[in-house]
Amino acid sequence: MKIPRKEELLKLQAKYRTDKRIGEALGGVPEYLVAYWRRKKNIGRYSLPKYSKEQIKDLWERYGNDTKAGAELGISKSGFYKWRKLYNLLEKPKALKFQQLEFSLAGQTGLSKSAGIPVNQSSRKSTIAQKLLAKKAGKAEILVGEIVNVEPDLAMSHDNAGLVIKQFKQIGQSQVWNPHRIVIPLDHRAPAESEKTATAHKSIRGFVREQKIKNFYDIKEGICHQVVIEKAHILPGELAVGTDSHTTSYGCLGALSTGIGATEMAALWATGRIWLKVPDSINIIIQGKMPKGVYAKDVILYIIGQLTVEGASYKSVEYYGETVTKMSVSERFTLCNLSMEMGAKFAVVPFDRIARKYLFSITRQKYEPIFSDRDAVFEKEYEFDVSNLEPQVACPHNVDNVKPISEVKGIKVDQVVLGSCTNGRLDDLKVAAKILKGKKIHPEIRMLILPATRTIYLQAMKKGYLKTFLDAGAVILNPGCGPCLGAHEGILAAGERCLATTNRNFKGRMGSPESFVYLASPAVAATTAIKGEIADPREFVK
């Protein structure tokens, strides 16, 4: 191979930064060899500054404020100032970039200064939704029913970014409001299952390059919601919107998040603002120790069964109680994720020690959690005791058609799916692996397993779960949404029944309109796979 010249090496360094990655880009040259070439050519390890002038200039023109611009890079106010001074960017920008297109509400003038305004401690009787939206809107207090115009901390889109891009181009603005706050993982049809999808994916890849959206995760990474959590794109006290209904999941970290449509996402990309109505809140208290063989999935299915599919319509749901405070972030994720199925706008488990501990393991970013006031006004309050709960199953064709396992066991199924944003995390795989260890899946059952993300896939590999699954006779699919929305990888034929750990059992959701989907926990899924019919996991979970 040809040794690169000095200019070439400098260019590579600008692009790839580290010796290791330069080596990889050159086709597997070892790190030490690149380092050797560098020394020979008298190039420092980091001869180029960490942040380019373009990058600093771009942020400075977007914000005109050291604190906010620094926050985008994860550096302090003075840190950003130093970089700015280095590049001689001393004057305030005349006009801020993201204000190119002003989005103002009727009767409301100008943009509110959202960041940096502390939550008014004296405003009482407010829920998390009220306080967080008030903070974002730059107001001391807001009332339920008010419409606010806010700048979210995160705008997430998945494969439907293709549609968002189409709408964005119609607006006629050349640049997105803030490439740092846009996250796009491809997961719904990954890898592309048709030419149409391939074309959409291609247009998304082109767009993120052109707009410098660095938080783009190609088909390898996994399900969008889990990726957002794992990569710390959302933090407690932040506001997120996503073009997916299950965006409510980020409440597991004490954030507010909700699903929106593609057109409004395009408008958000252009203006940095979105209109949200301040919702009423409901308070769900869960008490009691979950019995063996009963999991967060059973708890939330039971609640949906009681409250019905529109029981929390337009509402912000806050979860409290000793059962919730003991749940892991993953279990809280399941709660918040499925809250969408009762119509919730937001679902949130208030930030606490467990969320802090989890966050500490993935990020050192600063955050500011928000809590409801002690005397916050909730529209309704529900209390559930789970200490005698049975495993639950949501029967076709509605998520609120929930029955205890004793009423449905014995129903023959053809396919079992373990995965999805609802239940595809390491603890879910662990439960299933424990049950499947040393056993064989029923010969008439097809069991499909999809770890939610690449990280989880790797962890499951290390722990040996994947071997357990393969030994038992399961099919392991790549991280992503897979068959959950009936797009590919496990479509059902007419008359077939599937038991899945996913989130929807609508008519025809996984394929033929004549097929049937049952929703349950990973433990029920594993037990059902062994028995060939819906079975109670409690005899296997000791």
Place this chain on the structure above:
Amino acid sequence: MVKKFKGKTWVVGDDIDTDQIFHGQYLPLTDPKEMAKHAMEFVPGMEDFIKKVKPGDIVIAGKNFGCGSSREHAVVCLQENGVSCVMADSFARIFYRNAVNLGFPLMECPGISKIVKTGDKVEVNLETGEVTNLSTKKKLKGQPPSGLELEIAKKGGLLNYLKG
């Protein structure tokens, strides 16, 4: 903004989800005309909807219409078939937002599914919220859009609203 609609109705039940209105397998479609071909495909009893729907028809639903996914296709496919307006006892949140943002007239009208049968002629006034079933002469009052929703509706959708 058109404020009055008169048309033949298609009545569907409660909790009609987005998979029934526009199934997930067609999500890669981005051309509205293509989307229109799959409208209401999985709704029980609506098998002939695509064949027989005419511009100006009105869709009436029970509670929680459009629950489930955030897909905008569910609104676009009705819009492209010329459906003039949707009324329901209640709507699911994201469907409602999408309709407002796409400039598709809709109105929450509790009790509407009780007074209308498929094929009835209905007159709607989106300004006052008055609904009249011309076939049975029954009347009802819904909640017409107001505030920001009305502003967006006047411009025919969020994108036009932004362009001013």
